[in-house]
């Protein structure tokens with residue numbers, strides 16, 4: 064009985080230490096507020112079929128390393144960040160308007176880079192929005 068306590072106590076302390084590192088090491092995600100004009104923004108390409116897979120190509124080039132192949136936030140570079148990477152397959156993500164997603168990709172926040180100067184074609188941008196929404 065006494066012998067076991069020697070094992071159990073250090074394991075418990077170690078476990079608690081790891082747990083507290085996890086919760087304090089990551090920044091808590093606060094709500095990302097999108098201005099109303101963006102929330103209500105119409106997607107001018109909503110009815111376009113992305114026949115040339117523009118969305119997929121842009122995603123592979125600029126997003127996959129953090130957000131992962133399937134958008135689950137498990138990209139190799141994403142794992143190195145302090146900010147938790149968003150999961151595009153979550154219902155809470157898909158419930159957003161196209162305009163809100165457009166805003167977040169344009170402006171960025173913390174470890175999420177701003178892409179307004181990187182992806183300059185409006186068509187490419189909206190095809191990307193559609194692509195991440197359907198991942």
Ligand code: HEC
Pocket residue numbers: 092095121122125126127128129130140141144146147148149150156159164167168172173174175176178191195
């Ligand atoms: C360097 C890593 C990195 C890259 C590259 C990156 N992202 Fe992100 N992204 C993040 C992180 C981290 C967050 C969470 C930011 C936050 O909540 O503060 C995020 C959040 C987002 C969100 C908001 C998700 C939500 O919960 O509403 C969208 C949309 C998004 N990224 C799209 C993209 C797209 C599209 C690309 C490529 C053009 C991209 N990201 C490239 C790291 C990255």
